[in-house]
Amino acid sequence: MTATTDQDAALRIASGRKPFVEPLRLGDRLREIRLANQWTLEDVSQRTGLARSTLSKIENDQISPTFTAVQKLIGGLDIDLPQLLSPPRQKARTMGRRDLTRRGQGQQHPTPTYEHELLSCELAQKRMIPFKTIVRARSFEEFSEWVRHDGEEFLMVLDGEILLYTEFYEPLRLESGDSIYFDSDMGHALVSVSHEDAVVLSVCTTAENA
Amino acid sequence: MTATTDQDAALRIASGRKPFVEPLRLGDRLREIRLANQWTLEDVSQRTGLARSTLSKIENDQISPTFTAVQKLIGGLDIDLPQLLSPPRQKARTMGRRDLTRRGQGQQHPTPTYEHELLSCELAQKRMIPFKTIVRARSFEEFSEWVRHDGEEFLMVLDGEILLYTEFYEPLRLESGDSIYFDSDMGHALVSVSHEDAVVLSVCTTAENA
């Protein structure tokens, strides 16, 4: 098993899968936007080039608009697609979730090179994955290949000292308190260089963005 | 000026703005995904319930799929809509950016209650905003109102001890090494309770998700 798949697996477990069956009441949403702006069907018709009747039918879920129609909508109303589809999420989100992890109480995920401790893993559907890692690797050769995954990663050294190898840059020496932000689809790998194994805190973005 | 606007301003400065104009070649994109997965039209047909012929026409831009068809597509291929529309972003992103911040070298943003140090602020267009904060506040009354902002926040106590006040929960005592993840549109506020002012590392999501 490669370093990449190890890490990937850990991330997948941590992020939780998206059930998400698309309830998607497009009509309601459109009406909502229209009324919020105090627009009549005629107004929207002018803006989008779609007939008044068509708009009425879309709002009442009597037809399923063509994709070109949807484009006219988002163009004419000057909104973006996610906005047209995502009022439920905003609503669902307003109740404040939270997930506490006491020191050392995260979920352990050991690999040959890293010992990950996943934080806040009670919570599914989150946009970031935080984890604390003890860097066991002592040389770059211990990695069979680059670690890489979609998205972005932020990393701060909590203890010890590391070398950060990246695909496109010279290795970088980071000491306790130093931090770095990078595109994590660029290959990367950490190696401890201090006497004790270094400890770093990482936060990755998830694919939840949508 | 309230605590809320202080924080908001800081976040806005740190995140950078998105232009984004929507070119949109749906057919090409679908074919791309299909071939990337080594699927035949028949495979996709099975997965989505759409006829082979229909899929062919969509790929060749001979028809504009109905919205229900698009839903079947994203459902059957297990992708989400943005993914179907946004190959350009992925491509543009593949060049690995990075942004190093040495200990104490972040951008300072003092407020009456917090002293923020923005990390990785060279980089615009990022999906997370990391910052280190010294919590000066010593009582909840020092906040004129709840701090709140869209998105999610991860927080780890680096030094000292804090009370985390949140809108919907009892105050929570966090010590060095403890961490918490929460919806940041829920009102929240930190107060130091240790002898010295506590230091926390926070990471917020940005609105870049779309």
Next chain:
DNA sequence: GGTGTGCGTTCACTATAGGAAACCTGTTTC
């Protein structure tokens, strides 16, 4: 070189989305 098989495109037909105008409300105006 026939013939079978798999994959994409095209054809002919049916189902449905989009548009123009008629049709319903309430509301306002004189």
Next chain:
DNA sequence: GAAACAGGTTTCCTATAGTGAACGCACACC
């Protein structure tokens, strides 16, 4: 209170999206 009006729904037609079957093409296999 009739008439004019404004905003939304329904009707009816036509343009087009969606389907199954037929077709074309390449690459096997013998």
